[in-house]
Amino acid sequence: MSVRQRIKSTAIFKRLLAGFIFISAASFAAEKTEIKVGVIDSFNPEFSTQTLEPTLKFLNSKLPAYRFVPVSLNSVNPDKELKNNPVDFLISSAGTFHELSLSQGIVHVATRKTILSDDPSASEAGAFVTLAKREDLKELRDLKEKVVAASQPNSFDGWLVAQHEIFKNGLDPENFFKRSVFTHFQFPDSLMLLIQGEADVAILSACVLEQLSNEGLIEASDFKVLAQKPQGVLRCARSTDLYPGIVFAAREDIPPKLKWEVTSALMSMPPTNDYEWTIASRFSKVDELYRDLQLVSCNFN
Template sequence: MNLYPFIPMRRARYRLKPVSLILIAGLVALPLLTPAAGATEIDEPYPIGRVLTPETAARKDAPDMVRMQVSHFSQPNQNDAIIMPTVRAFQKAFGRDHFYAEVFSGERINPKKTDLVLSSAGTYRRAADVGSRDIGSLVSDRFPDPNHAEGSVFVVRKGNRTYQSLKDLKGLRLVTSGPKAFTGYQVAMGELLREGINPDRFFSDQIVKLNDMPSVVTALRKGEADVGVLRTCFLEDMAAEGKDISDLAVVGAKPETKDFRCVRSTALYPNWTVTITPHATPDVARLAASTLLSMKPIPGNLHWGMATDFTPVDTLFKELKIGPYEYLRHWTLRRFLSEYWPFLTLFIAAVIGLLLHSVRSDRLVERRTRELTKAYAKQKELEERTRRANEHLAALQKNGMIGQMSSMVVHELRQPLATIVNYVQSLLRLSDMHRPNSEAMMQKGLTTIRSEALKADEIVTKVRDYAKRSSGSDTRTVIDLTELVNRSVANLEDSSSYRTPIHSDIRPGCLIEGDRLEIEVAVVNLIKNALEAADRKGGSDARVSVVLDRFETADGESIRLTIENTGDVLTKERLESLGYATKSAKPEGLGLGLAIVRTIIQNHSGSIAFNPREAGGLAVTVTIPAPSHPIS
């Protein structure tokens, strides 16, 4: 009988004995004596609700009663032989009057009503979350490895269509023992998942024959379903009892192994397991474990050992999202956090990073805005200072030029006017010596000339007086030359009109007596000339130095101002013309600047000297006597 329709059978290499021939003849004749192929009636020795210890049924809820539940298993099942010997062993260990056992559906263990449970590994692991612990697993010659003893098979009726793999079953009608059946449903669905198939959408319909695998076979044979799920060895057990299974074929059959000889379509899981619940006392648990492991084997070498790996069952439940992992089928906060915590962690970290970056960016923008605002305010202040300095310099230049030009005009015109006046007076005296008629006319003309000349002199005098009033130099005062030179240097630097830097060495307490406006005009003109000359020459070594100090002379203390600049080498003619009104070296100049400066210095009893530098440029030294006594 080939249960592996797509795997070649091994050829038998032994001689049949007479006894074997009789057994085979009996098996062949058996179908004639049994119900038709469509019938699968099988005795049910352990139906749900059967009490296995009738003597204690009346007092099953007594406080001193040790209660045991035995899971209902689909028939036929060769493992059933271990049930009653196990019950009797516990009766002997705990006392016949203190032990109660019954058969339950196996769907859910209630730890508050039972102490011991005999069930599949699936039923045990579904109760692991309430504290149940295994104390023994079934071992036999048929299943020598308790870790790999149970599985499932996909069964179809043989016909015209051949199913090579599990994927060929798509769209068929499925019949099973129910969604809670471990090997009758859950193991098979887990295998589909491993094949990359979603079992919830794979079949067109699912029919349930609750806890009744023979009815699964009947449904297949009657055409109610196209494919069924049975536990491993179920077909072999039917054949052993003489049932005809020649019309059935297994889909996705896996090769035999030395420790498992039944046909299978799935991976294997631990065998039947006895568990102890949290309701049991430690003494009950100790005695139950020792009783199980000390039981003598029964025929078929059925006995209790220890399975060591229930991880595949837990993995199966997690993949199917059933049992302890039922919550994975529902989007709860727990599941969301459990499945997506790495992504949540990254997301939260990213959000925190963005927030920190945003805060940091805001602070940087804030700080940069403050810096820019401060820089802008400072720039505006510098521009205002530059404007005021330029206005002040222009006013100085204008006032100084007016004052000095007025002085020059007066100086130049006084002598011609005086001569005219003298000649007119002489002519008037001569007129007294001529005749009266001609003399009257001459006297009238000469009088007019004299009057006009006096008027011109008066005009010149008024211009002179206006220049003096404009410059504010009506009286002389003590001038703090240190402060004046420092302010002049600062004003020129603030004006941003020159590229050449100014290096100053100003000694404090340098005082002179004179007109402050005129002295400032002179100082500013000298420093401006030095800056302009250095800018025209240019170069990395361009510089202007301003030095102010005091020194002693034979006549007393004097103040010395030295202004030195880099520049072109001066010719002898150019050097001799400095300080006099000549053509300016600057295209826009009038040639009056240094002449005005010389006049101002001389008016303050001082001297000015121009000394050429060997490397080019000029050193101007101004010397003015310090006041000999305080001026009020």
């Protein structure tokens, strides 16, 4: 057999082998039990690459009998959305988890915690960010009748926690700002409105400013955080109280064995992109926020 014939025969064999492997893999994949993980789509865009994709990849590797697939759920009316789109598990803010635990009985599996916090029940907060040169803005009360930029009106740590802080300072959050501009994304949209002078303050999730600075995307000295709380559990500048992080929850009637397997897998997942899955035991702050802002019967995230 000539060299050319041997090469041709080898190539054919490899194609046949590849086809066999593909068919076998497809058959194997078809035998896996599909597990739907709903995702309330009100997170910052980097959530997908920082947390969602690595988490599902890890679960698929750790629990090979299952195939975990994401299902995007609209955040406008999460209660109705979840009823119309049955999923096995759900990833949402602590706020949406609180709401759906009351309306549909979803149960806690794990909570995402930044490595910059020592407590998963106190790992998220909001920050009132202004330009450093705005010497007229020093305290929270100085923001009254100013223009605010934020991501979404149903964002938990990007809006609602800031509203709660305004309420706790004896002010009316509904009539505090002159105008609210919702940009969908905290960065670059909200900060760009600040820089362009189209907004006086931007509401960011705590640690976002530090992250952007560390990545060289902004100059930290160009901005300041108003009404800063003392740093302690969370090692980032913040203007609000601390709340639990993003929650990985399960449907109430999920098989106990599956819930245990997923919980155990998430607890064994190493920190990824400065976040890790752990257990939060206190959600009283979330309950207080919903009660004070009278959001219990509302569909907010």
